[in-house]
Amino acid sequence: MIERRVNGVVRAITLDVSIEREALAELALFERDPAGYKTKKQSAAEASAKTAKKGVALDVPNFEAFIRHVKNEGLTDNYRRYVLTPYLTAWGVALAERQLRDVTLTELYEILDRWSTARTARIIALKAFTKWLRERDMLRLAEDPTAELKVPPSKAEKSVRPKGYVLAAVEQAYAEANSQRLRDTLRIRATTGMHATEIDRVARGDGILTEVNDPCGIKGTVTFRQLKADMTHTISLDSETFAAFQRCQIVGRGLGDSGVVQMLRRIADRLRSKCTNEEERRSIVPLHPSQLRHSFSTWARTNGELVRPTGRGLPIEEVAAVMGHTNIKTTKKFYLTERVPPMIRLPLRLVHPADPSAESAAARKAASND
Structure with missing residues (x-):
């Protein structure tokens, strides 16, 4: 506590210190500055009062600050460019930079009803922005x-249309692919179910490849950050x-979906040209990379084989039960530190005569590190 006489008046100030x-x-x-001194709590309260008086809007400075924030948090460039930027821009135009505390929930739904597409993505984008404002103490929950x-x-969506492919369709497209980068992308996505953005982050060095050489068939592991699950x-x-x-x-980046889609369309055209009848031609459709994740989950469920590095181990549900966890997420996030998790082996035969051997790939990787 500070006790001092200021301008003839004794001030007793309790400090916010430890x-x-x-x-x-x-x-x-x-x-x-004895007369103008304020404690940390007083300064924070004054700043909050100024913000409350001024209000906050979805304007250009706040939008740009938010985009910088999510970039620093690791959100992908594609998501920032094709989801957050266009949808928040549309919200900004619709709200005309009004103070958010003056906007009602009814108005938001009325604005949403004007748009015929991407309702969910538009809501998520706006809620992400207002959540960021609240975290920065720029918007109170009661005014949000x-x-x-x-x-x-x-x-x-599987109840609306079928998703994924049969094993033979992916094997056929792989065998027809001339690009090694495309074949590598197809193999990774089909055998791991990873997203394109995750593969790209690993390729750029934001993931770790660890060689294991376990006799069970596990050559190594890839470790990366799942941004959504944190x-x-x-x-x-x-x-x-x-x-x-x-x-x-070695390349240093993943193959984007747009390039993959174009190459898979050309592969489908070549395969159709080899068909001898119309029925065969109609049966060949271009693969889409996003469907490989669905394919992986279906193949794993129906034909997958679980390969454990030690041949032993308990399911995570049983470990969680013994530890008294009601949710396995707690066990996995805070306690599970598997160096080599089980691997799902699929009856998928991806073969191309131009594929290099694993040994030659390792040699090139070592040479690139010299």
Whole structure:
């Protein structure tokens, strides 16, 4: 506490400090300007009051600050460019830079009803922005019009149309692919179920490849950050997929979906040209890379084989039960530190005569590190 006479009046100020060093620093500030001195709590309350009085809007400065924030948080360039930027820009135009505290929930739904597409993505983008404002103490929860704005529940699209491919279709496209980068991308996505953005981050060096050489068939692991789940994830790999990842890291970037889609369309055209009848031609459709994740989950469920590095181990559900966890997420996020997790082996035969051997890929990787 500071007790001093200022302009004939005794001021007794309780400091917001916990150690002597902080108290001395506050005393120095007080003595520099006794009449204008404010504690940390007083300064914060004053700043909050100014913000509340001024209000906050979805304007250009706040939008740009938010985009910088999510970039620093690791959100992908594609998501920033193709989701957050266009949808927040549309919200900004619709709200005309009004103070958010003056906007009602009814108005937000009326604005949403004007747009015929991407309702869920538009809501998520706006709620992400207002959440950031609240975290920065720029918007109070009571003044946030998006607090009760509900994100529509996800619908299982598989009930609308079939997803994924049969094993033979992927094997056929792989055998027809002339590009090694395309074949590596197809192999990784089909055998791991990873997203394109995750593969790209690993290729750029934001993931770790670890060689294991376990007799069970696990060549190594790839460890990377799952941004949505905010946790580190490790996948065990066979020798061919491990070598494909090594080649990706030599290139230094993943193959984007747009390029993959174009090449897969050309592959479908070539395969159709080899058909002898119309029925065969109609049966060949271009693969889409996003469907390989669905394919992986289906293949794993129906034909997959679980390969454990030691041949032993308990399911995570049983470990969680013994530890008294009601949710396995707690066990996995805070306690599970598997160096080599089990691997899912699929009856998928991806063969191309131009594929390099795993040994040659390892040699090139070593040479690139020299």
